[in-house]
Amino acid sequence: MLLIECPHCGPRAEIEFRYSGEAHMVRPAAAAACDDATWAAYLYLRDNVRGEHAERWRHTHGCGQFFNVVRDTLTDRVVTTYPAGHARSAAGGEI
Amino acid sequence: MSDLILTLGDTSASRAPDEAQLLLHGHPRDRAALSALAGFDLSDTMLASTAGSGWHALHLSPDEWLLVGPNGGRGDMAARFAEAPIVLSLVDISDRSVGIDLTGPLADDLLAGGCPLDLATLSPGGCTRTLFGKVTVLLWRRDDGWRMSHARSYDAYVVDLLCAVAEDLASP
Numbered sequence: 001m002l003l004i005e006c007p008h009c010g011p012r013a014e015i016e017f018r019y020s021g022e023a024h025m026v027r028p029a030a031a032a033a034c035d036d037a038t039w040a041a042y043l044y045l046r047d048n049v050r051g052e053h054a055e056r057w058r059h060t061h062g063c064g065q066f067f068n069v070v071r072d073t074l075t076d077r078v079v080t081t082y083p084a085g086h087a088r089s090a091a092g093g094e095i
Numbered sequence: 096m097s098d099l100i101l102t103l104g105d106t107s108a109s110r111a112p113d114e115a116q117l118l119l120h121g122h123p124r125d126r127a128a129l130s131a132l133a134g135f136d137l138s139d140t141m142l143a144s145t146a147g148s149g150w151h152a153l154h155l156s157p158d159e160w161l162l163v164g165p166n167g168g169r170g171d172m173a174a175r176f177a178e179a180p181i182v183l184s185l186v187d188i189s190d191r192s193v194g195i196d197l198t199g200p201l202a203d204d205l206l207a208g209g210c211p212l213d214l215a216t217l218s219p220g221g222c223t224r225t226l227f228g229k230v231t232v233l234l235w236r237r238d239d240g241w242r243m244s245h246a247r248s249y250d251a252y253v254v255d256l257l258c259a260v261a262e263d264l265a266s267p
């Protein structure tokens with residue numbers, strides 16, 4: 001079982017959390033005006049990286065907060081965690 | 096009331112008394128104003144609790160405090176927040192949840208039978224939501240033992256699991 005460091009509660013067992021997809025997905029500013037390809041990309045296109053991946057998790061059975069995790073998809077190792085709304089931290093590279 | 100649920104040597108689990116529980120959400124930057132409304136200091140340390148005039152405030156999330164106090168005082172406490180000039184939410188969850196008090200030398204072992212949390216990380220006054228089996232529970236380490244509270248509809252499951260753990264601990 002993964003041990004995930006909630007930025008608010010500290011290290012907790014994986015079963016207290018829910019995975020919530022890739023992090024830092026930015027909604028197109030003028031959603032109503034943007035073209036189909038841009039909107040489809042926002043909805044469906046994800047990086048699917050092999051290696052360090054920034055993703056959203058929610059501490060469902062804890063503080064209830066969403067936050068971000070950089071996890072290595074190859075080794076399942078959690079590299080770092082940081083609060084929602086923060087830029088991807090140094091350990092994981094660019095935003 | 097203290098309905099006994101189980102005993103295991105000097106350790107026991109019993110029904111927690113009926114208390115008022117008001118769930119307060121507000122912005123962390125408004126903590127001083129929220130404290131003034133509550134009438135006592137709300138903790139800014141996560142997973143810690145503070146107390147004042149018969150009430151306790153459990154800091155369960157950066158923007159969330161659970162106010163626990165005497166049943167008779169719930170209307171008065173709720174009224175203090177009604178006309179507040181800051182953005183907040185106060186929900187009376189007293190009837191939603193039920194509690195179990197665990198006391199005695201094997202209280203930690205009873206909880207550990209269903210809980211993935213390192214219980215030693217919570218010092219007296221410490222509190223957190225976690226899992227007990229498949230159910231979200233609130234754990235609160237009090238001076239005389241643990242208070243575990245959970246949704247009323249899950250109570251039969253929680254009690255059954257607690258009894259199963261006790262049976263395991265009792266068997267040689």
Ligand SMILES: [Zn+2]
Nearest residue numbers: 006009059063
């Ligand atoms: Zn948390």
